[in-house]
Structures are given as C-alpha cells and as structure tokens.
Amino acid sequence: MSYLAEALSIAMSMILTGDQVVYSIAFRTLLIASASTVASALLFVPLGCLLHFGRFRGKQAAVGFIQTMYSVPTVFVGMLVFLFISRSGPLGGMGILFTPWAIILGEIVLIAPIVTGLTISALQSTGEGLADTAFTLGAGPARVALKVLSEAKYAVLTSVIMGFGRAISEVGVAIMVGGNISGYTRTLTTAIALGVGRGETASSLALGLILLFLAMIVSIAVNLIQHGARR
Amino acid sequence: MILQLDSIVKKKGKNSILHGVSVQIPQSSFFVLMGPTGSGKTTLLRVAGLMDKPDSGSIVFQGKPVPGNRRELLKTRRKMAIMFQNPVMFRGTVRSNIAWGLGIRGVSGREAAIRIDKALELVGLGDFAERNASTLSGGELRRAALARVLVLEPDLLIMDEPTTSLHPSFKTDLLRRIKEIHAETGSTFLIATHDFTDALAAGTEGAVLRNGLIEQTGSLNDILFSPKNRFMASFTGMRNIYPVEFSGSEAELGGLKVKHTGERTGHGFLAVPPEVIVVSLTETVTSERNRFAGRVKAVERKGTNWDVTVEVSGVEFIAAVTTGALSEIAVSPGSLVHISFKASAVHLF
Numbered sequence: 001m002s003y004l005a006e007a008l009s010i011a012m013s014m015i016l017t018g019d020q021v022v023y024s025i026a027f028r029t030l031l032i033a034s035a036s037t038v039a040s041a042l043l044f045v046p047l048g049c050l051l052h053f054g055r056f057r058g059k060q061a062a063v064g065f066i067q068t069m070y071s072v073p074t075v076f077v078g079m080l081v082f083l084f085i086s087r088s089g090p091l092g093g094m095g096i097l098f099t100p101w102a103i104i105l106g107e108i109v110l111i112a113p114i115v116t117g118l119t120i121s122a123l124q125s126t127g128e129g130l131a132d133t134a135f136t137l138g139a140g141p142a143r144v145a146l147k148v149l150s151e152a153k154y155a156v157l158t159s160v161i162m163g164f165g166r167a168i169s170e171v172g173v174a175i176m177v178g179g180n181i182s183g184y185t186r187t188l189t190t191a192i193a194l195g196v197g198r199g200e201t202a203s204s205l206a207l208g209l210i211l212l213f214l215a216m217i218v219s220i221a222v223n224l225i226q227h228g229a230r231r
Numbered sequence: 232m233i234l235q236l237d238s239i240v241k242k243k244g245k246n247s248i249l250h251g252v253s254v255q256i257p258q259s260s261f262f263v264l265m266g267p268t269g270s271g272k273t274t275l276l277r278v279a280g281l282m283d284k285p286d287s288g289s290i291v292f293q294g295k296p297v298p299g300n301r302r303e304l305l306k307t308r309r310k311m312a313i314m315f316q317n318p319v320m321f322r323g324t325v326r327s328n329i330a331w332g333l334g335i336r337g338v339s340g341r342e343a344a345i346r347i348d349k350a351l352e353l354v355g356l357g358d359f360a361e362r363n364a365s366t367l368s369g370g371e372l373r374r375a376a377l378a379r380v381l382v383l384e385p386d387l388l389i390m391d392e393p394t395t396s397l398h399p400s401f402k403t404d405l406l407r408r409i410k411e412i413h414a415e416t417g418s419t420f421l422i423a424t425h426d427f428t429d430a431l432a433a434g435t436e437g438a439v440l441r442n443g444l445i446e447q448t449g450s451l452n453d454i455l456f457s458p459k460n461r462f463m464a465s466f467t468g469m470r471n472i473y474p475v476e477f478s479g480s481e482a483e484l485g486g487l488k489v490k491h492t493g494e495r496t497g498h499g500f501l502a503v504p505p506e507v508i509v510v511s512l513t514e515t516v517t518s519e520r521n522r523f524a525g526r527v528k529a530v531e532r533k534g535t536n537w538d539v540t541v542e543v544s545g546v547e548f549i550a551a552v553t554t555g556a557l558s559e560i561a562v563s564p565g566s567l568v569h570i571s572f573k574a575s576a577v578h579l580f
Contacts, residue, residue, distance in 0.1 A: 129319040136280060136313035137332035138383065140305055147331075151322055 003201075010202035011209060022203065026210045029187040032100055033168035036107035040115045040167075041160045043108070045149075048119025048156075053131075053145050063120055069113035074172030081106040081177050098179035103187070106173035111163035118159030122152040154225050161225070165218040169211065188214075232291075233258045233387055233419045234279060239288035241274050248274045250443040251288070256387070256421055261413050263430040263437035263451065264423040267466070271443040272423040273316070273391055279421065280313045280389045293386065309336065312385040316392040318376030320364035325356065328364050329379045336383070350382035353412055370401035374408070381412065390422045394429055406432045427467050431455065439466060460580050461500045469578065470549050471503040477579070485546040490520040491577040500580050507576035508550035510539055511569050512560055519571040523548075527566040530557070541570050 014022050051062060084091045085102055096102045126148050134147040149156065171189035178185035180194060188211045195204035234256040241249040248271045256262045256279075266272050277283045278290070281297060281304065290297045292311075298304050312332070321328050326347055333343045351357050354374040359367070367375055373393060380388060393409065394402040410433050413420045424430050430437055431451055438448035446466075447459050458464040464472050475482040477495035482488070489501060514522065525543035532538075537557050539550045548570055552560075562568055 127319065129315060129317065130321075132282065132315065133319045133321075134331075135282060136308075136311075136315075137335070137379070138305070138309040138312075139335055140301075143335060147321070 007201040007205050011206035014203065014206040015209060019206070022206050022210070024183070025186055025188055025191050025207060028100070029168060030214070032103050032187060033107065033164055036104045036111065036167050037160060037164040039104070040108050040111050040163055044112050044115040045119050045156060045160070048116045049123065049145055049149060051116070052120050052123040053141070063117070066113045066117040066120070070117060072110070072113065074110060074170040075176065077110045078106055078173040078176030081109055081173065085177065097177060098181060098185060100178070100185055102177040103174045103185060106177045107167040107170065110170060110173055111166050114166055115159055115163045118162060119156050122155030122159055123148055125155060126152050154228055158222050158225050161218055161221050165215060168214055168218070232256060233293055235291040236279060237289045239275065239278055239285045241278055241283065241285050248443050249278070252440070252443065252445055254438050254445060254448065256419060257436070259417055259419055260436055261410070261420045261434040262422070263434035264421065264440060265427060265430050265437055265466070266425065266440035268425050270440040272440055275440065276313070276389050276391050276421070276423050280311055281308050282313070310385060311387045311389065312380035312383045313389045314376050314380050314391065314393060316395055318372060320367070320372060320375065323364060324360065325351070325362050325364050325367070325375050326360040328375065329382050332379060332383045346382050350378040353381055353415070354378045354408060370397055370405065373397065373405060377409070381416070384416070385418060387419045387421060390420070392424055393422060403432070409433055439463060458578065458580060464500070464502050464578065464580060469502045470505050473501055473546070475499060475501050486544045487523060487546060489577060490574040491579055492575045493579045495579060502578040503548065503572055504576065505538065505549045505551035507572045508548055509571050510541065510550045510552055510560060510562065512562070514569045517571055518573070520574040522569065522571040524567065524569050527562045527564050527568055529564055530562065541568055543570065
C-alpha cells in the first residue's frame, strides 16, 4: 500500500512540477487525437449527412454496418492500417509508417464509424417533421440538409467528441503503426503500457492520471453539450 | 381554378393510398378536404403541396402543369406553404422561426420585420416575437406555425388538421382566426380535417375522401343537406338513417309508411335529422305528414340538449329536444308519446 502511495506522490509531483517528458507525451497525444478528430469530423459528418438524406438501395444495410463497427478492436484497425502503409502495402509509398501521421491516419479510420454513425443518429433524432417543415417553407434539398444539420448541431458535436474520446484513449493503433518511439510517436497510452512493463510505476501513474483527466473533460463536455441541447 | 388534381394515384410500398383522386380547388376559396382518419387526406395534401410525386395523374397549378425541372419546381413550391398537423418549430425565437422562410426568399431587414410583425398580429401573437419557440403552449405553437406560413403570403395555403388535439375553446378561436385571415388575405386555403363540424365552421366548399377516393364534392351546404349515400350521411353527423323500400313518395320502414317529397322506387336509405322530429304527449293537428305514436325508450343528455329515443313499431327514432321543451313534456322512459316530422325534412339516398 505504501508503495502505491509513494508512486502516487511522485506522480502528483511530476504533474505539479511540469515534468517535461510527461507533458510532452500528453501534448503530443492531444495533438494527434485532435488532428484525427478534426479530420474525421470534416470527412465523416458530411458522409453521415449524405447517408441520412440520400435515397439509395442498401441504405439500411450500410447504416447497420457502420453501427456494428463502433466497437471494432483498435488492434484490428492498427493491423489494417499497418498492412496498407507498410513498405509493401498499397500506401507504402507515402512512407508514414512509425510517424505521428500514421497514428493520425489510424485514428481517423478507427473513429470514422462513430462520427458517421452518431451523425446519422443525430440527424434521425430531429424527426421527419423538421426536414418536411424546412422543405415546405420553400427550401431546396441542400438548404433542408443544412437546416436539419444546424438543428442537430449539439448531437453532431457530441458524436465528434465521442470520437475524440475514443482516439485519445486507444492504444492498439498507436503502438502498431506509431511504434512507440520516444519523443516522436509515444502517446499517453503507449507510454503507460511501456512504463508498467518496465516497472516505472510513478511515471505511468502520472500519465494515467493525465489520461483520466482528459477523459473526464470529454465526458463533462458531452454532458454540457447535451444540457445545452435540452434548453 | 388555382389547383387541379386529376386522377391522382399514390402508393406506399405495395399499398395504394389514393386510387385516382380528382379535385379542383377554386381560386380564393376556402376548400375543406374531409374524411375519416386513414382516408388518405394527408397523402393527398402532400401531393397537392408538391412534397410527394404521385405515381400517376396530373397536377395543374395556376393553369400550368407542375414543372419537372428542379429550379422551376422550387419556384412553384414557393407559391405554396404547408402547415402540418403537428407543427415543428426550429430552435430559437418565434421571430427567427417566422423569418426563416423569408430569409431563403431573400427578404430580410426592415421589410422582413414589418411582415413578421403583421403575421404575428394576424394570429394574435403580437407579444410573442422574442419568446423561445420551445416554450409555446399547444395553441400558441399552432398560431406561431400559422404565422410562419402566412408571412410568406402564399397563393395557396395548405393546412393539415390545424385544430387536432386542441382544447375546444382554443379550437374555435383558431378556426375563427383562420377564417378571418382567409377573408383578409384573399389567398386560397386548403384544409384537411376529419371533423365535419370543423369544416362547417371554417370553409365554404370541400370534398370528402374515403378509402382513397372522393366520395362527394361541392359546397359544404350541399354536402351537409344532400349527402349522396349512407356513408356521407353518417359522416356529416346525420342520425336516424334507415334502409327502406321506396314506392313513389312513400317509403316502407319496418311496418311504417314514411312520406317524403321525392319520387323513387326500389331499395335505398332515408334519414330523418333528430332536430326536425317533434315530440308531444298528445296527437296534435299539424301540417307534418309523418305522425306516429310510440314509447320513449331513453332520454339522454347531449351537451345542452337531450336525445329522446322513441320506439315506433320496432323502429327507433332519436329526437333532439331542448331542455326547455323536455321540461314541458316531462317524458321519461316508458312514456307514451307522439312524434311528427315533415315529409320535406326526410333525406333520401
């Protein structure tokens, strides 16, 4: 017990004194997760809109498939991305394996189903009456879509934040395509995994607390947004 | 005619909802589309409002066939506005809701503000402009939704069951306002309702839809006083409807001979409105050609009046009696009474 208390005390001191290694890992993790979330939002919120408003055969099956991919194992995504960007893979020419770009790409793939699927759910939750109302007030299809999206903005934002939450807490993709290179591709989760293996309990605990803090911020943000939506 | 729908067929999946409906809506009229729930009213309104394409049939708006070209179709759609049975308000204030349709038409600034204020005044929500739309009550929400479509000054305003689920007093108030607005704006109003009394309170002409087909169309007076069949008679609220055998100006009803002013033979139906039946304790000498003796079977309150059910040779007649008249004759179940009604008051179909 005293061992844990000592580790916790060292961890707190590392956080409070601004330990450079700990904070650089935290900052890198934030940057990578933010970049992949922004890219995902830019790509997959519009895709969610297209799937919601589009009328095509197999729509239900497509939406169902996206929803089943919410919980795709991160190591599976990591492996897929690895196979694509490794030297012999179809995207090997990009030369991004074991760089932060590889992690960003992997996390974009990982959170794509969440952002797309939850955007569709958000748009569906507005009900048909909203789109019909916009349509009968004289809007064309694009303006109807924009109006529905704007009415569902809180729920869509929640889907993006949920994506961020998954990106920042995943370990499989970061370790497989990032390589956990110190000072370059090491993130909070990969550093914790490595630190625990090496017996560096205090620094792992410090990184864990920061990760927990970031996860809590995500959760609070989601709650605040949902509260705002109800008002 | 502002709108002509010809032989409209509309299917949902494999089910046919409209089976070839033809309706003509005169310019500046207050046209009421009536029919029981599930008769296809909403489907027809959606087709009329160019929201859904019919599977077959043609739509002519303001003398021109509805264009297939997207841009032209949008222009035509913007001459119409639709208010749904359960209106949905956007996030924001009542004013921002009403301004939205104007905004997409490029109307903003001072002109928009004037039109919004005028629309709010028309519906009696002058002080509600800055209220959050999500805080409106049911009646206020309908009126705000009405202002949102009125502000667009449409040539054709379509409303689907605008008074459904409203308290009776709000319902009367909203119908009165809609009628006043129609008179004031001169636009054409097309309203769907399942309630014939609502239709009478608001419109002047209409059509009755049943199972995806038009059952009867014309002035509401004609529909009310000359229902063309038993369904129409029931729909318009007529009671005392009987299957009979006609023979000239008489009809055989059970063992009774009912006199009427028509000339018919063969099987058919007749109806005697409860309001025209006079109940008395003694046989009086009147000009009414139908006079029968019977026994009171039931006396039931109907709003401020009473329904007195009188059985005559196995046939039951319901007479609508005022509270004053009932206290004068003082009948109760079992009382022997006489009933009489004019031959001209008997409806045949």
